[in-house]
Structure formats: structure tokens, C-alpha cells
Amino acid sequence: MAAGVSTPAGRKPLAAPPATGRGSARPRAGRTARRLGPLVPAVVLMLIFLAGPILWCVYAAFTNAALTGAGATNASFVGLANFRQMFGDPAFRDSVVTTVIFVVGSAVIGQNGLGLLMALLMRGRNRIFRTVIGTVAVAAWVVPEIVAAFVWYAYLNDQGTLNSVLKALHLPHPSWLYVYPLLAVTVANIWRGTAFSMLVFSAAISDVPPELMEAASVDGANAFQRLRRVMLPLMKRSIMTNLMLITLQTLSVFTLVFAMTGGGPGTKSETLPIYMYQEAFKFYQLGYGAAVALVLLLIGAIFSLIYVRALKVEM
Amino acid sequence: MRPRHILSVAVSCVATLAAAAACGSGGNAASSKTITVAYEEYGTFHAAGDLFKKIAPTFEKQHPGWKVQLVPIDAPENDYYTKLDLMNRSSSTAPDVLYEDTFLINSDVQAGYLAPLNSYVNSWPDWSQFFPASRKAVQAANGDYYGVPMSTDTRGLWYNKQIFAKAGLPVPWHPKTWADVLAAARAIKQKDPGVIPLNVYSGTPAGEATTMQGFEMLLYGTGETLFDKSTRKWIPPGTGFTNSLSFIKTIYDQGLAPKPEQELNPNIATTINAQWLPQGKLAIDLDGSWLPGTAWTAGNPNPWPKWSSVMGWTTMPTQNGQGSDITTMSGGWALSVGSSSPHKSMAFDLIELALNKQNSIYYAQRSGDLAVRQDVANDPAYDKAMPGLAFWTNLVKYTNYRPANTVYPRLSNEIQQATESVMTGQASAQQAASTYGQSLKQIAGPSNVEGG
Numbered sequence: 001m002a003a004g005v006s007t008p009a010g011r012k013p014l015a016a017p018p019a020t021g022r023g024s025a026r027p028r029a030g031r032t033a034r035r036l037g038p039l040v041p042a043v044v045l046m047l048i049f050l051a052g053p054i055l056w057c058v059y060a061a062f063t064n065a066a067l068t069g070a071g072a073t074n075a076s077f078v079g080l081a082n083f084r085q086m087f088g089d090p091a092f093r094d095s096v097v098t099t100v101i102f103v104v105g106s107a108v109i110g111q112n113g114l115g116l117l118m119a120l121l122m123r124g125r126n127r128i129f130r131t132v133i134g135t136v137a138v139a140a141w142v143v144p145e146i147v148a149a150f151v152w153y154a155y156l157n158d159q160g161t162l163n164s165v166l167k168a169l170h171l172p173h174p175s176w177l178y179v180y181p182l183l184a185v186t187v188a189n190i191w192r193g194t195a196f197s198m199l200v201f202s203a204a205i206s207d208v209p210p211e212l213m214e215a216a217s218v219d220g221a222n223a224f225q226r227l228r229r230v231m232l233p234l235m236k237r238s239i240m241t242n243l244m245l246i247t248l249q250t251l252s253v254f255t256l257v258f259a260m261t262g263g264g265p266g267t268k269s270e271t272l273p274i275y276m277y278q279e280a281f282k283f284y285q286l287g288y289g290a291a292v293a294l295v296l297l298l299i300g301a302i303f304s305l306i307y308v309r310a311l312k313v314e315m
Numbered sequence: 316m317r318p319r320h321i322l323s324v325a326v327s328c329v330a331t332l333a334a335a336a337a338c339g340s341g342g343n344a345a346s347s348k349t350i351t352v353a354y355e356e357y358g359t360f361h362a363a364g365d366l367f368k369k370i371a372p373t374f375e376k377q378h379p380g381w382k383v384q385l386v387p388i389d390a391p392e393n394d395y396y397t398k399l400d401l402m403n404r405s406s407s408t409a410p411d412v413l414y415e416d417t418f419l420i421n422s423d424v425q426a427g428y429l430a431p432l433n434s435y436v437n438s439w440p441d442w443s444q445f446f447p448a449s450r451k452a453v454q455a456a457n458g459d460y461y462g463v464p465m466s467t468d469t470r471g472l473w474y475n476k477q478i479f480a481k482a483g484l485p486v487p488w489h490p491k492t493w494a495d496v497l498a499a500a501r502a503i504k505q506k507d508p509g510v511i512p513l514n515v516y517s518g519t520p521a522g523e524a525t526t527m528q529g530f531e532m533l534l535y536g537t538g539e540t541l542f543d544k545s546t547r548k549w550i551p552p553g554t555g556f557t558n559s560l561s562f563i564k565t566i567y568d569q570g571l572a573p574k575p576e577q578e579l580n581p582n583i584a585t586t587i588n589a590q591w592l593p594q595g596k597l598a599i600d601l602d603g604s605w606l607p608g609t610a611w612t613a614g615n616p617n618p619w620p621k622w623s624s625v626m627g628w629t630t631m632p633t634q635n636g637q638g639s640d641i642t643t644m645s646g647g648w649a650l651s652v653g654s655s656s657p658h659k660s661m662a663f664d665l666i667e668l669a670l671n672k673q674n675s676i677y678y679a680q681r682s683g684d685l686a687v688r689q690d691v692a693n694d695p696a697y698d699k700a701m702p703g704l705a706f707w708t709n710l711v712k713y714t715n716y717r718p719a720n721t722v723y724p725r726l727s728n729e730i731q732q733a734t735e736s737v738m739t740g741q742a743s744a745q746q747a748a749s750t751y752g753q754s755l756k757q758i759a760g761p762s763n764v765e766g767g
Contacts, residue, residue: 072403
């Protein structure tokens, strides 16, 4: 799609004559058409492949569309029935709670907090130290999600690396994925995503003018006060952007949870994407799955609103 | 300059649309003389693929100018249904012949994916050879046939004869009631504490194995069922339901079963078939007729040549020995014709060839599944193919089928959760049964539940 937008560059000479300020309506309309014309293929593609599925999803959420059975060929409009079924289903409510715990634990506290801590600790260290730590953290971030999931499964399963070590040390070695499934996927997600927050915060910290920090320390502010009163307020915008991005990313995490615990045992680690997959593709209710997707979108929006409000950032 | 400009815009629009259209219409072979066959090919299961590869050249020779195109779907069972249904949604991808689980026939007929085959089967002399129970399994609620049965399976008890001898238990073993099964498990626990006495699949990770090999093998032996075929309504959980859950609770509470965390491992079935049973770590397993074919015979990753002398097999008793004191459950597979196929009669010709007597014997030997034709069951070649085959085939006459209903997969999941909550001690049998009762009303709708 990006390629579609950039191709008209070759036509620049045609569109080049810059307006001298007195342009009448006609040439301006012509110029607008000339400029927008080459965008048409990209816009059409966007409409077909981006807006199309989203609109279909919204429409499907209000139908009984299914993979098999009566809803498969003649999906009919069922109004709010999917949403009524959803809010009446205790499994759905549990799943929302699990999702919120997972997002707050692994994104808001874990990735965000740890990323900030790492960025602060790396500030002012020598280059070798920064390169090594940065590379290690980013390595966890660039591995594909399914690989990260396998790594953590191999580490935490019954006969995994962690338990082998614990057993050798004669320490208790519970079945991590069975006893603490939500904690296990939370830790794995923190491991995977911290590098992103760290990079964002490192960039933001380097934008904080050093003279402000110096002035604060001359005024007698200790390290914590400098961080709390000077640095963090200046980083507000980056913090919000980062929170929004990692929240939306974590809300949609599927592979990691699916491969590590499958949402189990029982429904103990069943986040909304897993619940949605199960309803749509295991129980064949596409319409219901689409409705869950809309709710997921809504939860993302609520989180974003909270961030904007809490950090008082003007958009 | 302007006209040229409009032209360029128009050209780019058309180019975009053409590209989009090209994306949408890939691989439509409807008009050519090709029969597409969709089937599952996954893990150790390639019997269906072997069969179609064997018959394709014969079919092409018998019907000059026609071609058979095989569409293997590489997915585990549940994903296979999903992928097949996704293919069926568009007539450009819907296959002509499809390998179909009989319990999905009703919902796929409702979805309009399958073609009725009455006129074809009625003029096929071999049709009378198929077991009546199997023919019923491919009959939709409207009375029409929507497939030709391909294979079936039955369920019962597998037991380790060496462990039984060591525990002083009789071999051959013929339990008459649930109490007999529990007594044997207790004896093993006492005499041979290193061995897991009994496995009854439970919990959500084992999926349908929990519902069918585990819970339903108990429930249908109490005289209770899940679904009333005559009124077409679901049956709310009664005493039989609670008793079945109590049985599961008992074996876990008394240490007669694997530990819950072992049973709740998603790979439990493979662990049992490939490790615990061959290594003599499990004494009794409530399981399916297919075990030797999918785990122990030559051609499997870890063949176990001595299985037929170490393992014994017997029927699963009803709760108190009521009725014929035997209970079993069957699944089944069939070959169906897609409703959007332009060559239905040719597609049926292919099915006739694939499921004639000779090819049915070939398929039964390959898959380890049970034959559904009388002449195949009577054939000495079939009987010799694997010890126990006659025993398991004989059970077909006592068999029960799962409710062939669209909401079954969701209720099956509820049943798995009920078993999980009793095995982990989260709920009593009574509580778990009443939770199922509530979910049943919610999922099926109160008007589809008896007394609801």
C-alpha cells in the first residue's frame, strides 16, 4: 500500500508549478484532482482490504453467521442477541477479568515499568554496557511470537529447564503452567515486550534537556525528586504513546498464550482473543466471535481514554 | 493535459479492480472435468490419502478425460472441520467429494454444504452391505442420506494382563458393573503402588476424548443420555449425569487415576498410548478401538510388537450391569458430495470406487478403523488384519452415537469443564451437574431442553 502512495513521485514535473497565491477555483480543482488521482488505487485497496473486513466484522456481530448449521448460508440479522449472550456468559466475564489482569500486569506494570527502569539505568553508562544490554533486550523482542512461546514453554513446563534446575537444588518445583498459568504468560509477555518500552523511553530521556536536571539538582532536589518532578513530566507524551501502543498490542496477544497454556488449565488463562477464537472456530459461531472482537476494540478504547485523562495530554 | 489526466486515473482504477478481481477468483476448476477430493492428512493419519492415491489412477482410467485432484488438509481433527467448512463457504473452493465426520452431517446439511444422495445409493447394489447403524449415521434429520459410511470405531476397556496377573486379578477380565472396575483399580493400587490403576479421560485439554471416551462411556451406561432423538430436545442432567461425575471424582480423589496435572496436560493421549501403556505404567484404560492402529503396529513412530500379548480388551460395563451390561460409543466417517459440485454423479462414482469391498478392506487395514460393511467384516482378510478387530466390530450393535446437533461442540466443552471441576476438587458432582444444566439452557435455548 505504501508503494501505491509513493509511485506518483515520478510525475512530479507535471504537478510541479507551485501556486502563486492568486489561483482561481478551476486550476485549483484541477490540481487537486491531479494530486489525488494517483492516490485512488491505494485508497481503493485500503477500502477493500482494510475497511472492508472491519465493516464486515461490525455487520457480522449483529448476525448469526456461522461456519456450519443454519447460519452458514443464510445468516440473518439477530440484533443484540450476540451481546446479550455474551454478557450472560460467565466464561466471557471471567475472560474480560483475565484480559484486564494480563494487560495491566504484563503491559502497564511489567513492560512499561521495567522498560522505564532499564532506560534509566542505561542512561549515562558506557557504550559497551548499553550495546550489550540493548542487544539482549531487543533480541527477545525480535524473535517471532511463536518462538518466544516455545522458549517459555520449554523453560516452564513440568520437565522444563527451570524445574530441572530447581530439582537439582532440592527446591520445590511446581508445575508452573498448571499452577500459575496467568503468571507464566504474563512473565513471558513482559520478557518479550520490555525492549520496545525501553527503546521508546531511552529516546524520550535523551530529549530531556540536561540543564533542567542540573538546575534541579542545584536547587537541592535529590535523584528521586528530579525523576518525579522534572523528567517524568517532560516524558508524559512518550509515556502515553508507549502505554497506548503496548496496551493495544497486549490486548491482541494470541499466539503466546495459545501455545503456552491454550487458555487453560480450565479457563484460568483464557484471555479474550483465546475466547474469541474458541467461539468462532471451535464452536463455529462467526457472528458471536465478531461481537467479541468489537468488545475487545471497546476495551482498547477505554484503556486509551484512561491514559489520555490520567496523563492530561492534549491531543 | 486534463483529458490525459482523467485517463490515467481511470487506468489506475481499472488496474486496481482487475488486481482485486484476480485475487478473488483463484483456482476455480468448476468447469473443467476435475473431481476434487478433500480429506484430512495429519500426524500419523494418512490412511485416507493412501486410499485416494490408490484409486485415483483407476478412476481416471475408467473415466477417460476426467482427472482426480486431491486436496489434503493438514490439520488436527477440530481444525480440519473448521478448514473444511471455510472451503465449503464459497462454491469456488468447495470440494466435490469430502471426508466428513458423521456427527457434523446434520449441521452441514442445514448449512447447505452437502448434496442428498438417495437416488445414487438406492441404485447402488452394494448399499445393502452397509451396517444399518452406520447408514443411520449418515441420514440427516429430514430422512435423506448425505454420505456413504467409510469407517467407524467403538470404545471399551484396555487392560494390562501382566499387571492384572501380578495383582491377583482374573485374566481374561469381564467386569459387569462400575463397582467391578473400581474394585480392580483398588486391588492394583494396593498390590502395585508404582502403577496408575485406571485412566478415564477428563478435563478440557483432552478435548473430545474427555467427552466421548470418558464421560459419555459412563453416562450412556446409566440409562441416561444427552439428547432425545424422538423429541429432538436436550435432556437436563439427572441422576445418571451426577453419578457419572461422581465416578470420575471417586477415581481422582482416591488416587486410582493419574494426577490431575498429568491428566490436564494437552498431550495426555499421546503420553498414554506411546508411553504409559507400552511401558506398563497404566493398568486399565477406557479408550478406543483404534489404539493399536494409531500407536502400536508397525509403521508408527514407536511400534510395540508385543501389544497383543500384553494387552487385553474387554467391554465397558453399564453402571449396575443393567441391560446387556455393555455400553459403547461410536464415531464415524463418511464420504459426502458437495452441494455446489457440478459433477455430482461423477463424484458419486468416485465414492462407489473408494468404498467398494476391496478398497474398504484396504482402508480398514490402513486406518485401524472398523469396517462398516457386512461383507468386509465377514472377510477372513479383514479379521486377520489385527487381533481384536472382530471383537471391536462386534460392539457396533450395542453402540450409541453422539447427538448430531450444531450446539453439540459447545455442550461437549461444558461437559469437559464439568469433569475438570470435579477432578480438581473445585466442585462436587452435584454442583458440576447443575452448572451444566444452566449452561445447557443458555446454549441450546430453554425451548430445546426437555421440561425447560
